[in-house]
Amino acid sequence: MPLTAACALIPPIAMTLVLVTLSLSVTQQPVALVVQGTGPASMQMAQIIRSDTEAYDLTVTNAANANSMLQDEKVAAVITIPSSFDEQVANGTGKVLLTINNVDFDFSDDIRRSVDRSVVEFDAPSLISDELVNTSLPNVYHVSLDEQYIRETNVDWFHYQFVPTFVLLILNVGLVGTACLCALDRESKTAHMLALSPQRSWLLVSGRILGGVFACFVIVLPAVLLGVLVGFVSLPIGQLPALFGIFLGTALCASGIGAIIGTLIKGSRYVAFLSSITAIYLFLLGGGFTTIELVPRWLQTLSAFIPTRYSIDALRQALFYPNPAGLPFSLLVLALYAIACVGVGAFLMRRSWTT
Numbered sequence: 001m002p003l004t005a006a007c008a009l010i011p012p013i014a015m016t017l018v019l020v021t022l023s024l025s026v027t028q029q030p031v032a033l034v035v036q037g038t039g040p041a042s043m044q045m046a047q048i049i050r051s052d053t054e055a056y057d058l059t060v061t062n063a064a065n066a067n068s069m070l071q072d073e074k075v076a077a078v079i080t081i082p083s084s085f086d087e088q089v090a091n092g093t094g095k096v097l098l099t100i101n102n103v104d105f106d107f108s109d110d111i112r113r114s115v116d117r118s119v120v121e122f123d124a125p126s127l128i129s130d131e132l133v134n135t136s137l138p139n140v141y142h143v144s145l146d147e148q149y150i151r152e153t154n155v156d157w158f159h160y161q162f163v164p165t166f167v168l169l170i171l172n173v174g175l176v177g178t179a180c181l182c183a184l185d186r187e188s189k190t191a192h193m194l195a196l197s198p199q200r201s202w203l204l205v206s207g208r209i210l211g212g213v214f215a216c217f218v219i220v221l222p223a224v225l226l227g228v229l230v231g232f233v234s235l236p237i238g239q240l241p242a243l244f245g246i247f248l249g250t251a252l253c254a255s256g257i258g259a260i261i262g263t264l265i266k267g268s269r270y271v272a273f274l275s276s277i278t279a280i281y282l283f284l285l286g287g288g289f290t291t292i293e294l295v296p297r298w299l300q301t302l303s304a305f306i307p308t309r310y311s312i313d314a315l316r317q318a319l320f321y322p323n324p325a326g327l328p329f330s331l332l333v334l335a336l337y338a339i340a341c342v343g344v345g346a347f348l349m350r351r352s353w354t355t
Contacts, residue, residue, distance in 0.1 A: 029055060029056055029057065029076060030057040030059075030074075030075045030300075031058060031059070031075050031076060031078065031111065032058075032059045032061055032066035032069050032075045032077075032078045032079070033046065033049055033050070033059070033061070033066075033079050033080075033081075034060075034062060034063050034066050034078060034081070036063070036082050036085075037083050038086075039086030040086065041089045041094070042081050045081050045118070045122050046060075046081055048118050048121050049115075049118050052114075052117070052118060052121075055114040055118075056114065057297070063080065066078045066080075067099075070101060073101065075101075076100070076111060076291075077098060077100045077101065077115075078097075078098070079096060079098055080096070080098075080099070081097075082095070082097060096115065096118075096119055098111075098112065098115050099148045100148070103155075103160065103291055103316070155320045159233075159320075160291075160316065161289075162227075162232055163315055164283070164287070164288040164312045164315065165288075166227075166315065167250055167288060167312055167315065168279070168283045169216075169220050170216045170219075170220050170251050171250070171279040171282055171283055171308065172276065173212075173215050173219045173220070174213065174215065174216040174250075174251045174254030174255045175212075175254040175257055175261070175275050175276075175278060175279045175282075176272060176275045176279065177212050177255075177258065178208065178209065178211070178255040178259050179258035179259070179261040179262035179271045179272070179274075180262065180268055180272055180275070181208060181212070181258075181262065182208065182261075182262025182263050182271075182349055183265070183266075183267070183271040183272075185353075186266070186352060201353075205346045205349055205350050206346075208259065209252070209256065209259060209346060210255075211255075212251070212254065212255030213255050216254065216255075217247065217251065233319065234319070235319070236319065239319065242327060243315070243318055243319075245331055246311055246315050246318065246334065248338075249331070249334040249335055249338045250307075250311040250338075252338035252339075252341065253307045253308075253311075253334070253341045255341075255342070256338070256341025256342040256344065256345035256346070257278065257345065258275055258345070259345030259346065259348065259349045260341075260344055260345045260348055261274055261278065262275070263349050264348065282306060282308045285302060285303050285308070286306045286307070286308030286309040286312050287303060287308075287312050287313070288308065288312055292309065307333075307334060307338075310330040310331075310333045313326065314326075314327055314330035314334060317330065
C-alpha cells in the first residue's frame with residue numbers, strides 16, 4: 001500500500017536529513033576576518049586562521065563590510081588583526097580583536113575556543129595537536145583576545161532552544177488542523193454545501209482559517225503559562241504586544257499553508273501525514289533545531305525565505321534581548337508572509353468547493 005510504504009520510509013529519511021543538518025551545524029564557525037596589519041606577525045596570524053578550515057567558514061573582507069555582515073547575521077563573529085599588531089607583539093601586548101554575535105553562552109564559547117586555539121598556535125605551535133590545546137604554559141608573545149559582544153544577554157543554550165518549541169506547537173496545530181479540516185470538507189461533500197450556502201464565501205473561508213488560528217491560541221497560551229510557572233520562560237511585560245503579534249502571524253501562516261495542503265492533496269490520511277512533515281521542516285529550516293548562524297551558508301540563504309525563520313528570530317529577540325533591534329523587521333516580514341499564505345490558501349480553498 002502506498003500509504004504504508006510512505007509511513008515506513010519517510011520518517012527515517014526525514015530524521016536522517018535532520019541529523020545531517022545538525023551535524024553540519026557544529027563544525028565550522030562562520031566568521032569574517034579583517035586584516036589591518038601588514039607586518040610579518042599580522043600575516044602569520046592571518047595565515048593560521050585561514051588555514052584552519054576545520055574551525056572556520058571564513059570570509060576575508062574589510063572592517064565596514066565585516067560589521068555589516070555581522071549585523072545582518074551573515075557571519076557569527078568578526079576577527080580583527082589590528083594595524084598595530086606587529087608593534088604590540090614586539091613589546092608583549094599583542095591582541096586579536098573578536099566581536100561575537102552572542103546569541104547564547106554556548107554559541108559564544110564555541111567561537112571563542114576556536115580563536116583561542118589560533119592564538120595559541122601563533123604563540124607556541126608546539127602546544128597544538130589535532131585533539132588538544134594546552135593553554136596552561138606561559139604565553140610566549142603575550143598575544144591575547146580582546147572580546148566584544150554585540151548583545152546584552154545572559155541566556156543559555158537550553159532556554160535559547162526551548163523557546164522555539166512554541167512555534168513548533170503552533171505549526172503543528174494550525175497546519176495539521178486546517179489541512180485536515182479542508183480535506184474532510186472535500187471527502188464529506190461539505191464543500192459543495194458551503195458553495196451553495198447563502199453566506200458570503202469570504203465569511204466561510206475566514207471561518208475555516210480563523211478556526212485553525214483559534215485552535216493554535218487555545219493550545220499555545222496554556223503552554224506558555226506552564227513554561228512561565230516552571231521557570232523556563234520569563235515574559236517581559238513590555239513585549240507582550242510583540243509576542244501576541246508573533247503568535248498571531250505564525251498561526252495565520254500555519255493555517256494558510258494548511259489550507260493549501262488540504263485543498264491540493266486528496267485523502268485525509270495523506271494530508272495529515274504531509275502537513276505534519278511540512279511543520280517539522282518549516283521548524284527545522286527556520287532555525288528551531290539549532291542556531292541559524294552555525295548552519296552551512298546555503299541553508300542560511302534558504303532559511304531567509306522561510307516564514308518560521310522570522311517567527312523564531314522575533315520570539316528570541318522579544319524574550320532574551322533588552323534591545324531587540326531586529327524585532328520590527330522580523331514582525332513586518334512575518335506579517336507579509338501571513339497575508340500571502342492566507343491569501344493563497346483562501347483562494348485555493350474557495351476554488352476547491354466548486355471543483
